[in-house]
Amino acid sequence: MTATEKKIFDDILQSLEGRDKVFLVGCGDCATVLQTGGEFEVEEMRQALTEAGKTVTGAIVPEASCKILDVKKLLRQNKEAVEAADVLLVLACGAGVQAVAEASEKLTLPALDTTGQVDQFRLGQFYEWCSSCGECLVGEFGGICPLTRCPKGQVHGPCGGANEGKCEDNSENECVWTLIYERLEKLGGVSESLETELRAPRDYRKSTHPRQRVFEPRRGG
Ligand code: SF4
Numbered sequence: 701m702t703a704t705e706k707k708i709f710d711d712i713l714q715s716l717e718g719r720d721k722v723f724l725v726g727c728g729d730c731a732t733v734l735q736t737g738g739e740f741e742v743e744e745m746r747q748a749l750t751e752a753g754k755t756v757t758g759a760i761v762p763e764a765s766c767k768i769l770d771v772k773k774l775l776r777q778n779k780e781a782v783e784a785a786d787v788l789l790v791l792a793c794g795a796g797v798q799a800v801a802e803a804s805e806k807l808t809l810p811a812l813d814t815t816g817q818v819d820q821f822r823l824g825q826f827y828e829w830c831s832s833c834g835e836c837l838v839g840e841f842g843g844i845c846p847l848t849r850c851p852k853g854q855v856h857g858p859c860g861g862a863n864e865g866k867c868e869d870n871s872e873n874e875c876v877w878t879l880i881y882e883r884l885e886k887l888g889g890v891s892e893s894l895e896t897e898l899r900a901p902r903d904y905r906k907s908t909h910p911r912q913r914v915f916e917p918r919r920g921g
């Protein structure tokens with residue numbers, strides 16, 4: 701799931717300077733779950749913009765704003781309100797904002813900041829456990845990713861700053877290397893290679909952008 705945070709409202713107003721009529725686009729998927737761009741937040745934005753003297757000509761919340769065809773369809777269904785607007789303000793991740801920009805000729809602005817990929821591991825608790833490096837190494841670390849879950853991305857062991865097993869960067873988090881060692885002990889012990897061998901440099905070609913995956917979907921799938 702793509703994580704988003706609300707931009708500061710004054711910054712949004714600044715980006716709208718000179719443009720009084722706004723059409724809002726939310727997102728029924730990730731931004732709804734994360735309470736940054738669902739129906740509730742779109743209504744909140746409508747009220748805030750109205751109080752700030754703007755006119756909201758209309759609003760939609762597509763099933764997922766990154767699905768261009770759905771966005772196009774909804775924009776067509778709301779053609780008058782869209783045409784009346786000076787700008788489309790999108791409460792979705794960066795991919796959603798770009799899908800809306802692709803689907804419309806109007807100036808399109810983001811109302812959210814995109815902060816990575818998170819997954820919900822418990823109700824209401826979302827964590828970034830994978831940063832899509834393109835070459836998964838967690839098999840060597842007991843199924844735990846030091847690249848993502850250590851703020852320094854330490855792959856050769858702990859930095860030495862942990863305090864009582866907690867990360868020096870954020871004492872609410874376990875040091876990921878504590879977790880890795882505990883896990884490996886349970887799995888039969890820490891391998892000598894993990895303790896002694898330097899890793900070869902990563903193949904960063906695997907993490908260059910933009911990534912894409914284009915294929916012919918299976919019939920019926
Ligand atoms: S090593 Fe970490 S960042 Fe890379 S794919 Fe695996 S979990 Fe994701």
Ligand code: SF4
Pocket residue numbers: 849850851852853854857858859860861862863866867868869874875876877
């Ligand atoms: S304390 Fe552990 S998790 Fe925190 S920065 Fe150091 S090695 Fe990484």
